Structures are given as C-alpha cells and as structure tokens.
Amino acid sequence: MGLDRRVFMKTLGLAGTTLALGKSLTAAGKGKDSTEFYGILYDSTRCVGCQTCENTCAENHSLPAPTDSPEAGVIRKTDENRRTVVNLFKTTKGDVFVKNQCMHCNEPACAAACLTQAMYKTKEGPVIWRGNKCMGCRYCMVSCPFDVPKFEFHSANPKITKCDMCYDRIQEGKKPACAENCPAEAIMFGTRRELIHEARKRIGEQPDVYSDIIYGEHEAGGTGEVYVAQVPPIELGFKTNLQNESYPALSKGFLYAVPSVFVLLPVLLLGIHETTRTNKNNQNEGDENE
C-alpha cells in the first residue's frame, strides 16, 4: 500500500516540479540560508526580571503598561495587549527569568499559513503583520508552533498582534526597544550568525554556568530569537517537543502535488469520459442493477 508519502507525492509531483506554480511555492522556503537575518539573543543568566523590556515594548507600541510582575508558579502569557512577558521559574539552579515573545522563525509557519501575505518574513529578519492585507482568518494562530499571534476578539476592527522586533526602528537603523533599554544587557540584537557565535562563546567560556542548549538554534527549523540559560529549556516552560524541520515543510508535499493533479486529473477524466461514452445509450446497464 502506498503508505510512503514521499513515493506518493513524488509520483504526483513528477510533472509538477517543472510548473511555474511549483516554483513560486518554493519561494516560501527561501529562509534556508538565513544567517544574515537579524535576530535577538536572550540570556537568562543576565536577566534580573525588572520588566523594563515589557514597559518599553508597551510604550513603543502604544499599549497599556503591565500591571503584574513575574511570579514563580504563574505563567503570564502574551496577549492582544502585551507582546512580550517575563516569567519566573524555580529551577534546579535557583530562580530563573525568561522573556517570551515571537520567535521570528527562519521559516515561519505563520507566514506560510497566511493567504494574503499579511504575515511576512522581511528580508531583515523580523516577521511582521500588515493590517492592510490581513483578513482576520486566524490561520496564522492555528499554525504557529509557539502560539504567538494573538487576536483582538473583542473588537469590530480586530488586529493580529505580536512582537514585530520593532521593525520600524530597525529600518531607521536602531535596535529593538527592548534590546536598547535592557539594563542588564540580557537582550542582544545582531545578525543571527553573530548571535549563535556569541551564544557558543558564552557557553564555552562558562560551561558550569550555562546549559549547553541554545534554544532556537534548531527548533522549528531555527528561529531568529535564540536563548541561552542556566538550565535546559524544559525547565523554563519552553516547548521541547517541536520538530527541527521547519513547519511549512509539513504542508509542502501537499502543495507540490497540486499543480500535477491540476494537469493530470482533467486529462484522465476526459479520457474516461470519452471511453465510457458508448454506455450512454444502454440506460439501465449499471452494474449494480440486477
């Protein structure tokens, strides 16, 4: 039985790969060589949980300032009014703060999901949302493995909200507000290549302080936000069951098969139609009749 998807899709895809539509689909995978995307390295060992990032983020995006603060045992989540939150975890190495926000994936599921290109991976690296295109279908929310995009359920003109890495500031040559203002220098802005390099350096220099996992290096095909911390990600509420292949890759096989189905199936149908045509007059010769 054709249980092997690859064989199945390959058969279907034979003709399809040469088609123009097939080609435009591969554009979604352009993030593979993503080393020059900008990203952020967040270092839990430096974070003091002061919420400066939350406050300056709110200010920069005209959102209300946070009213609660990190507390062990309580998971604060991002929502339509806050795009980043800091949480406190009791770990095997004591109290550790972690900041959460959009991961700015190299190959973002949200952007692959979006049928209007409202969710969009910019060439600089930030994944942004464009209100003039979005139709509010929320497929990005269904698809994002990190559950990042939020929706204003109580608005007649709802927006999808999430961290945009302060894309407007980056275009002006400035750093994202959180990276600029963090008093503990826990948030480092740079190209992803530099950040991974820096992360390795920190771990290498103080292997007893850091866990040796760089979260985001491989998760979901690699993300623009990368993390180093005292303890492994599992202790810090991170999703650790994510695949290392990018998420858009999951639906690529299906999308590749589409052009070939579109070409081959009608031809096949027409062929059957022509050959069975002679039946037409034998009205009641359906094989189910007896």
Next chain:
Amino acid sequence: MKMSNITYPIAKDNDGKTIWKFLISEFKPKGKIFTPFNIISVPVILLGIVLIVIRFWKGIGSITNLTQEVPWGLWIGFDVVTGVAFAGGAYVLTFIVYILNNQKYHSIVRITVLNGFLAYVFYAGALLLDLGRPWNVINPIIGNSFGTSSVLFLVAWHFLLYMLAQLIEFSPAVAEWLGAKRARKILSGMTIAAVIFGITLSTLHQSGLGALYLMAKDKIHPLWYSEFIPILFLVSSIFAGLSMVIFEGSISHKVFFNQISEKHHKEQDGIVRGLSRICAGAMFAYFALQVLIFIHQKRWDLLGTPMGYWYLLEMIGFVLVPMLMFVSGYRSKSINMIKTAAILTMVGVILNRLNVTVIGFKWEEAIRYVPSWMEVVVTLTVIFTEIWIFRWVVRRMPVLRDAPLWAKNQDK
C-alpha cells in the same frame, strides 16, 4: 446571471407573461406557511440575524467562546470543514454520471448539484462571519497579496472556482425555469467542462481542508494527526457526500412527493442500493487506511486513554458498523438499513471532523473550548437559511421534476 436572460423572447416561453411578471409571481411563497419546519426555523433565523449584527458590532469574542489558544471553533470546524465534506456528493455523482456515463443516477444529479452549490455558498459563506477583517477578503483573489505558499489560499480559490463550476452545472435548470431556450443550449454544452473542472477542484480542496491542519502538528491529538490527513479527508468526503445524498433523498421524496414522476419514484430504491455499495467501498478503503496509519505510527499505547476510547468509538461505531450495514442493506435490499447506515456515517463524519478541528485540538489545554449557544444558533441559522433557499428553488425549477419537453428535445 439570470438577468442577462431578459433579452430572450421569454414572453413567448412563459405563457405570454413578461419576465417581470413571471419573476414576481415566482417569488410568492408556494406551499403551506405553518409547517413544523417553518415554525422552528423562522425564530432561529431571526435570532441568528440579531447575533450576527452583534458579532460585527462588538467583535467575534462577543458571541463566541473562542480563545487565543483555540482560534477556530464551531464555525470553521463544523460549518466549513464538515459542511464541505457533506457537499462532496456533487463531485462524486457528477463523476459517476458524466465521466463514467452511468445513467442510472442521472435523475438525482440535479438535486445533488443544487445541494452542493448551496452548501458551498452558505457554508463557505459562513467563513465570512468568522473573518475578523472581512473587508480584506478580496486580497487573496485580486491584487498583489497572493499567499501562494498557503493551503488556505488554495482552498479559498478552489471554493470560489468550484461554486462557479457548480453554477454552470446547474444553470440549465435555471434556463428551463425561465424558458430561455438558447441560453440553455449554450449552458448545457458547458456541462462536461464544468464537471471535469469541478471534480479536479473538489479532489484538491477536499484534501486541502485536511492539509490546513498539517502545520498544527503538535496541537492535534496524535490519534487524529498524521501526514495523511489530506488523503483521509478526501476519501471520507466520498461517503460523507453520498450518505448525505441518501439522507437528503429520503426526505425530498417525502416533502416534494408531487414533484417526482412515477418512474423516478420507482428508480429510487435501486439508486439508494447502488449508492450504498459505493459508500461501503469507500469506507472500506478509508478504514484500511486508518488501520495502516495506526500501525505505521505505533499508536497502541494511546488507546488506553479516554481519547483512545473516543477514537475507537469513532472508528468502530461510526465507520466499521455503518460500513457493514451498507453491505448487509445492499444484500438484503433493506432500504431502511441503508438509511440508518447513512445517518450513522454522517454522525461519524461530523465526529471525525470535529475531532481534528475542535475536540482533539489542544486536547491537553486545561480550559477546553466549548461553543457558546450563540455560535450554535448562528450555525443553525446558516443551515436553515440554506434549506429555505433549497426549497424555494426545488419548488420552482425542474430539479426533481422532469425537464420540460423542449429541453429534452434539445438534448437529442
């Protein structure tokens, strides 16, 4: 569309009435007003309209229980995903009748296509209610905002094109109603092309609805997630659609009794039996696929959980059992057995689609999504309105009743 027919010498075709007089007389209700269906559906529809107004005024959250964790609920999971599966009868039947040229089912093609067309208009239309920013809905259709890497983009386009194909497939009936002879000739000449196009589109978007959930890999319960969701959705749309045809047929034959000729009444049982055989075949393929996937993914240890029992209930109670009932109903010529099997199958399809989209989605979340009563009312509003339009069309156009003589002569 219809209006373009005004230029035809319609006055002659419709007993000397002008087109306007004809249309106005046709818009008057035919049939009884105080039927049980009307008494139930009218208040529901009115309430639904009020709720829809509130939804556009205060936001989607004002009448739904959707959350940031579960952004798609009943309206997508039931109205769109399940509704479209049930509308699958149209592509399966047009395949049998026009592609395989099996004339046995010819008498039920029109009603099935009409049903399919209205299902798409209303259930895909229900999508608009769920869109937060519906004014941008044209973005993926025109302009420069093509998200070609999106499965939803594909599905949206296919919905649109398929509605067009179905409209063409159905249009000869409209032309016969209006007495537009020349238009009918042109339109029925387009049927085969529309059918081929329509079947291709259906294959792709029935599976596409499943492919929508491929990226939600970690959010759907592993008993319902596999890379084969698209194929499972496609195969199950065959028996979902045909069960709907059987179910709808048994109701139509009662409600629209006087529309159906003696000959077609007699044919009906044979048709139902034929359909039951196809259903059983498709369900066998589906069940086999499910078993293979189950073994392939080594899901044994998941069976001993509540979700595992739920899965077994779906697979055995609502796939295997109705499949066997279809077979036995076919053998023993028991139409009632077949009808029961069709209903069980439909319940199974509803369960399956909801298990993927709602029940198994974020199954570990502490606070589960349960639709609000208002979401249910809006869903009922959509269904009831569709039935109203359906009834309106069937009472006027030659859908169940035979086409006028001139139309038959045209086909010779």
